Amino acid sequence: MTTIAELPPGFADKVLSAQSTFRSVMDAMARPGSVQRIVPMAGAPGPMMRGTAAIALTLFDHDTPLWLDARMAESADVTKWLKFHTGAPVVQDSSIASFALVSNGGALPSFESFALGTSEYPDRSTTVIIQVESLNSGRSFELRGPGIDGVAALQASIKPFDLFERLHMNEALFPRGIDVVLVADDAVVAIPRTTRIVSKGS
Amino acid sequence: MNAPAYNFAYLDEQTKRMIRRAILKAIAIPGYQVPFASREMPMPYGWGTGGVQVTAAILGPQDVLKVIDQGSDDTTNAISIRKFFAKTAGVATTTATDEATVIQTRHRIPETALNENQVLVYQVPIPEPLRFLEPRETETRRMHALAEYGLMHVKLYEDIARFGHIATAYAYPVKVNARYVMDPSPTPKFDNPKMDNCPALQLFGAGREKRIYAIPPYTQVVSLDFEDHPFEPYRFNAPCALCGAENSYLDEIVTDDKGGRMFVCSDTDYCEGRQAAGHHGSLSAAPYREKAQEASNG
Numbered sequence: 001m002t003t004i005a006e007l008p009p010g011f012a013d014k015v016l017s018a019q020s021t022f023r024s025v026m027d028a029m030a031r032p033g034s035v036q037r038i039v040p041m042a043g044a045p046g047p048m049m050r051g052t053a054a055i056a057l058t059l060f061d062h063d064t065p066l067w068l069d070a071r072m073a074e075s076a077d078v079t080k081w082l083k084f085h086t087g088a089p090v091v092q093d094s095s096i097a098s099f100a101l102v103s104n105g106g107a108l109p110s111f112e113s114f115a116l117g118t119s120e121y122p123d124r125s126t127t128v129i130i131q132v133e134s135l136n137s138g139r140s141f142e143l144r145g146p147g148i149d150g151v152a153a154l155q156a157s158i159k160p161f162d163l164f165e166r167l168h169m170n171e172a173l174f175p176r177g178i179d180v181v182l183v184a185d186d187a188v189v190a191i192p193r194t195t196r197i198v199s200k201g202s
Numbered sequence: 203m204n205a206p207a208y209n210f211a212y213l214d215e216q217t218k219r220m221i222r223r224a225i226l227k228a229i230a231i232p233g234y235q236v237p238f239a240s241r242e243m244p245m246p247y248g249w250g251t252g253g254v255q256v257t258a259a260i261l262g263p264q265d266v267l268k269v270i271d272q273g274s275d276d277t278t279n280a281i282s283i284r285k286f287f288a289k290t291a292g293v294a295t296t297t298a299t300d301e302a303t304v305i306q307t308r309h310r311i312p313e314t315a316l317n318e319n320q321v322l323v324y325q326v327p328i329p330e331p332l333r334f335l336e337p338r339e340t341e342t343r344r345m346h347a348l349a350e351y352g353l354m355h356v357k358l359y360e361d362i363a364r365f366g367h368i369a370t371a372y373a374y375p376v377k378v379n380a381r382y383v384m385d386p387s388p389t390p391k392f393d394n395p396k397m398d399n400c401p402a403l404q405l406f407g408a409g410r411e412k413r414i415y416a417i418p419p420y421t422q423v424v425s426l427d428f429e430d431h432p433f434e435p436y437r438f439n440a441p442c443a444l445c446g447a448e449n450s451y452l453d454e455i456v457t458d459d460k461g462g463r464m465f466v467c468s469d470t471d472y473c474e475g476r477q478a479a480g481h482h483g484s485l486s487a488a489p490y491r492e493k494a495q496e497a498s499n500g
Binding site: 015 | 209210211215216218219220222223224225226227228229230231232234236237259260261262263343344346347348379381382401403416417418419420421422
């Protein structure tokens with residue numbers, strides 16, 4: 001059994017670390033495709049990357065139901081760490097989750113299983129945080145939309161391979177939709193529901 | 203008693219998390235008003251409680267804060283909010299637009315062009331552009347859901363029918379990213395074109411009405427109009443009496459009870475910057491006149 005003393009630590013400085021992490025995520029969301037760095041570091045349990053852990057400490061609390069993919073949910077280290085540091089309830093029903101944490105993108109369920117918001121309240125949707133292999137090498141993508149001056153280029157090595165094709169559903173759904181945050185170690189890229197992506201091959 | 207009595211930037215961490223989540227959703231859905239659990243702040247509603255909460259949630263120790271009230275850095279509201287954050291967050295403050303990383307504003311957009319490293323935070327009294335046309339929140343929410351904005355066009359049309367032109371001079375409705383009709387807060391319509399394709403992130407906070415909304419950088423913002431009555435920004439047809447600027451937004455100042463008046467830049471930083479660079483207007487203070495006289499006397 002893991003005791004609290006054996007859990008990986010949270011932020012050394014809760015207030016300023018959360019602020020700095022939030023600004024990185026906010027900049028990522030405001031400028032889709034741009035790679036932002038998360039500077040403050042906390043301990044990261046099991047399959048959770050450092051960037052994901054910092055985002056969890058910054059945005060999760062008792063008001064945000066969480067959905068964990070199988071690999072995250074199976075790790076007692078992850079669930080205990082989340083419970084101790086954030087207090088966020090873990091739910092089985094992904095359609096009521098505020099955030100979803102996905103460490104194995106290959107097994108990402110259909111986006112339809114998450115909350116997409118309603119036409120009246122499109123903000124009541126799940127933000128899906130997906131851990132990926134790399135956000136600076138791999139296939140090339142072109143992004144367009146609000147927050148982007150013309151075209152933004154992104155090189156990323158991600159699973160599922162058809163992630164961006166699957167996000168095309170955001171086009172028809174808008175203003176409902178799914179916002180995705182990609183994390184690779186301490187790098188973060190956000191793909192809000194307004195972003196349109198074209199694959200340029202590898 | 204010298205120990206800080208408040209958390210960094212006043213708000214507690216749980217409140218900041220809640221506001222931060224709302225800001226992320228607001229950025230993801232440009233122009234959509236995200237409800238948030240607005241807190242009581244140590245200032246009355248109407249004095250920028252929404253803007254203050256947004257600023258408190260994003261502000262960090264590295265930031266340089268500028269606060270303007272109707273373009274001015276020197277009015278009560280601007281000074282007290284600037285001091286509030288200097289005290290509770292210890293951040294550096296400035297009046298220079300180009301030095302600031304976070305600019306909180308009441309009813310103006312600075313004349314100096316904003317850049318990618320800046321965030322503009324608006325104080326918003328009534329976030330719902332349709333509110334004076336339809337008082338029921340359930341109805342306005344449905345109108346936004348269906349993008350049913352005919353009523354707003356009827357309002358602008360009635361302006362034309364009554365006055366011969368669109369008489370709405372401030373809080374002029376805009377459409378963001380070709381979807382949501384949004385209230386730009388009571389900025390003069392002169393400022394509307396600055397919101398379009400702006401390199402800076404724009405965040406809007408309405409404290410009493412409990413709404414946060416946003417315009418991401420480089421996002422299309424179109425002022426509503428008609429083909430035969432296109433949108434036109436308005437300014438008084440005069441140069442600034444202090445700096446001579448021909449393209450800035452002007453305040454009219456009554457100088458006596460005999461009809462005397464002067465027009466000066468509403469953006470004090472812009473005006474002072476121009477004066478420091480040697481520009482002057484018809485009513486510039488004495489040193490400039492003397493300098494001008496010296497110059498003409500050779």
